[in-house]
Amino acid sequence: MKRLIVLSALFLAASTGFALADADVGRSEYTVACAGCHGESGLGDGPFAGLLNIAVPGLTGLTQANDGEFPFLKTLMIVDGRTGIRGHGGPMPIWGDRYEASAVEQGDVYGAELIVRGRLLSLVEYLETIQQ
Numbered sequence: 854m855k856r857l858i859v860l861s862a863l864f865l866a867a868s869t870g871f872a873l874a875d876a877d878v879g880r881s882e883y884t885v886a887c888a889g890c891h892g893e894s895g896l897g898d899g900p901f902a903g904l905l906n907i908a909v910p911g912l913t914g915l916t917q918a919n920d921g922e923f924p925f926l927k928t929l930m931i932v933d934g935r936t937g938i939r940g941h942g943g944p945m946p947i948w949g950d951r952y953e954a955s956a957v958e959q960g961d962v963y964g965a966e967l968i969v970r971g972r973l974l975s976l977v978e979y980l981e982t983i984q985q
């Protein structure tokens with residue numbers, strides 16, 4: 854019984870550890886790949902925003918614009934970009950392709966799609982946390 858309790862405690866600690874790591878992955882991914890245009894806090898005011906000839910939207914009002922519910926799948930597809938659903942078809946990079954290319958480059962041809970999904974999911978989970 855004692856062993857079971859110890860094991861469950863360990864398991865709990867490990868799973869909360871993973872959850873934390875996930876949020877961190879999404880945030881650092883965002884800082885590297887998105888903040889340049891969409892801004893550090895997602896207000897659409899990154900250093901590159903002024904260089905584009907098209908307005909960069911803020912990303913903190915996605916929930917508000919969708920009747921109070923975070924549009925998880927739609928956002929995932931926009932960021933992925935491989936499904937044809939784009940913001941407005943402008944200069945936004947197709948992240949699905951980029952992440953896939955970098956996974957393949959690192960030699961992980963078979964796991965590439967899983968890596969792409971993982972990175973996109975942590976990104977969109979992070980976006981959900983910055984909704985206002």
Ligand code: HEC
Pocket residue numbers: 883886887888889890891901905907908909910911912928931932939940941942943944945946948976
């Ligand atoms: C080169 C600048 C640039 C970068 C980098 C960039 N975006 Fe965008 N993003 C845009 C622009 C411009 C739009 C609006 C027009 C379009 O979709 O092309 C947009 C639109 C969006 C939209 C749709 C917003 C809406 O209101 O419909 C989402 C979601 C989004 N970007 C998320 C991201 C995420 C997540 C990243 C990082 C992985 C990222 N963007 C990186 C420029 C950028």
